[in-house]
Amino acid sequence: MLLCAVLGKLTVRSWVSLPLLFLGSATGVAALIDLVLLRDPTLQSELSLSAPLLFGFAAGLALFSAGHVRWSFRWQRLSLRVAYPLTMIVCAMALDAFTLPMGAALIIGPIAAALLAAMLVRTHHTRDEADCLT
Template sequence: MLFCAALGKLTIRSWVSLPLLFLGSATGVAALIDLLALQSAPTLRSELSLSAPLLFGFAAGLALFSADQVQWRFRWQRLGLRIGYPLAMVACAVALDALTIPIGAALIIGPIAAVLLASMLMRNADAGDEADYLPS
C-alpha cells in the first residue's frame, strides 16, 4: 500500500532522514508561531518548549508507515532498522517530557530542514514519474 504518492520509493538514507527532517521542520514552524503570535515581547533569545512525546510520536509513526516505501537490500535491514528505528523514536517520546531550545536556533534549523524535506520529496516524486515512463 502506498503511504503517500509524494514519497515514491525511498532509499534507506532518505527513510532515516525523513522523520528527522520532519522534527526540524516542525520545530521551525513552532518557533515561528511562538515568535509571531504567542509572545507579548518576542526575542530570539527566549526559549521554546516543545512536547517531545507529540513530536517523536509523529516521527515514529512517519517512520513506521513509510517503511513500506523503502527498497530494503538485506534481511537484517528489514528486521533491524524497520522495527528498531521507530522503536527508538518511541523510546525518545516516552523518555523525554519536553524539548527546550532557543527560538533563534529553531528559526535556523526549521527552514533548512523544510527545504531539505521538500527537495527530498520532489526528487523522489520525479524519480517515481520517470520510472512510470520507462519501458519494462
C-alpha cells in the same frame, strides 16, 4: 486513470532522514508561531516543545513510510524497520518536553523544511510506473 503513490521508492538514507527532517521543520514552525504569539518576542528566549507529540508523529511517519524503502540488505529490513521507529517511541515516552534556543530553532527549521521538500519532490519524480495502479 492512474493512482500513484505520493512517494516513490526511498533509499535507506532518505527514510532515516525523513522523520528527522520532519522534527526540524516542525521545530521551525513552532518557533515562528511562538514569535508571532509572544508579546515581546526575542531571539534569546527558549522554545519549549512537546517531545511525545513530535517524536510520536515522527515514529508514525517512519512506520508508515517503511513500505516505500528500497532496502539494500535483509538485516536492514528486519531490524532497522522496527528498531528505528521504536527508538523514537521510546524518546516520546521518556521525554516530557525539550527546550531549544529560539535562534537555533529559527535556523534549523527552514533548512530542514527545504531539505524535506527537496527530498519529497525528488522521490515523487523518480517513482516507477510500477508504483501506479490503473
